[in-house]
Amino acid sequence: METVFSKHDQPTGFKGLNKEEEEDLIGQAECWKIMLSFTDSVAIKAAVELGIADIIDHHGQPISSQKILGNLADAPSPDISFLLRIMRVLVRRKIFSAQKSETGETLYGITPISKWLLRDSKMSLAPMLLLENHPIHINPTHYVSDVIREGTKNGTPFYRCHGYEQFEYTSLKPDYNRLFNEGMACTARIVSKAVIEGYRHGFNQIESLVDVGGGIGGSLSEIVRAYPHIKAINFDLPHVVATAPKYDGITHVGGDMFVSIPKADAIYMKWILHDWSDEHCVKILKNCRKAIPEKTGKVIIVDHVLQPEGNELFDDTGFAFDMMLLSHNSGGKERNEENWKWLFAETGFPRYNIIKIKALPSIIEAYPI
Incomplete structure (x- = not known):
């Protein structure tokens, strides 16, 4: 006998379905949802480009669509019907709030999500959102199935799409390079804040620290500002540090992490290893091992630890990042704990410790003894 569900038992909203019919309908609905999930990014991107969160925030209270429209920069003939449809989606996704005024007018407000879209805020993900939704960044994903069929003999998805690898391409496209740097800078500020707050005991014990792949030194300067005793x-790379500004307590050194790394009590690497294959990471970590003291040294890695069965706050985002690395980097990937454990065993780090912080990545300490 077929099981018939009552309206209280089934999440579909349809009455009289048996289990097979319900599962089939839910499967169809989920497929549609996943298929069109990119449209959420389309709506958020439009909101960031228009500066909607900043407009509302500057008013200090919820405002109408007409007021939003009236404050748009460089909008000679704005279309309110398009704006209303975008806002309808963003309210449904809780990116903005909506409430009725005494006159029945809809007023839009800031939420905990849209606070992260404020372009005028130091702690903003708006630049990263624009980077992740840029055609140069997204288009390589359409070549993933080709690489699965043929391997990487004809290049990564990014190379197949653009004719260059990603880091080469940024040097050829100034606008994309600017967008890329702004995206990296905004996430660096957010992650560095979480690292500094979540690793107090670790930094207090360090006298000298090398930031490998530290760019122009922004992240390291935040650490030294919080812990000024650290040298x-x-x-x-030499051409990168050549443009780095002067910071108190920081020396800029040019070189190649695949050749050697300056000596210090500890090595710091934030979002470096996930860009590289296991073979590359083994070379980097072996050089780290040579650069730190045998008994007291450590490597501090800020990277994601994938949880295959995880259902915590940032777990899904880790897998999304892995998909982008799959499209952009040759061998780059996010790693689970077993992957990290293998890397450490291969490179002379028999002991490690994972510390969760209030951000997407975790801190992974690796010790030589």
Whole structure:
């Protein structure tokens, strides 16, 4: 006998379905939802480009669509019907709030999500959102199935799409390079804040620190500002550190992490290893091992630890990042704990410790003894 569900038992909203019919209908609905999930990013991107969150925030209270429209920059003939449809989606996704005024007018307000879209805020994800939704960034994803069929002999998805690898391409496209740097800078500020707050005991014990792949030293400067006793080296390619500003307590050193790394009590790497294959990471970590003291040294890695069965706050985002790395980097990937454990065993780090912080990545300490 077929099981018939009552309206209280089934999430579909349809009456009289048996279990097979219900599962089939739910499957169809989920397929549609996943298929069109990119449209949420389309709506958020439009909101960031228009500066809607900033407009509402500057007013200090919920405002109408007409007021939003009236405050748009460079909008000679704005279309309110399009705006209303965008706002309808963003309210449904809780990116903005909506309430009725005494006159029945809809007023839009800021939510905990849209606070992260404020372009005028130091702690903003708006630049990263624009980067992740840029055609140069997204288009390589359409080549993933080709690489699955043929391997990487004809290049990564990014190379197949653009004719260059990602880091080469940024040097050829100034606008994309600017967008890329702004995206990296905004996430660096957010993650660095979480690292500094979540690793107090760790930094207090360090006298000298090398930031491998530290760019122009922004992240390291935040650490040294919070822990001024640390003597720090910002280590990156010579042409990168050549443009780095001066910071108190920081020496800029140019070099190649695949050749050697300056010596210090500890090595710091934030979102470096996930860009590289296991073979590359083994070379980097072996050089780290040579650069730190045998008994007291450590490597501090800020990277994601994938949880295959995880259902915590940032778990899904880790898998999304892995998909982008699959499209953009040759061998780059997010790693689970077993992957990290293998890397450490291969490179002379028999002991490690994972510390969760209030951000997307975790801190992973690796010790030589």
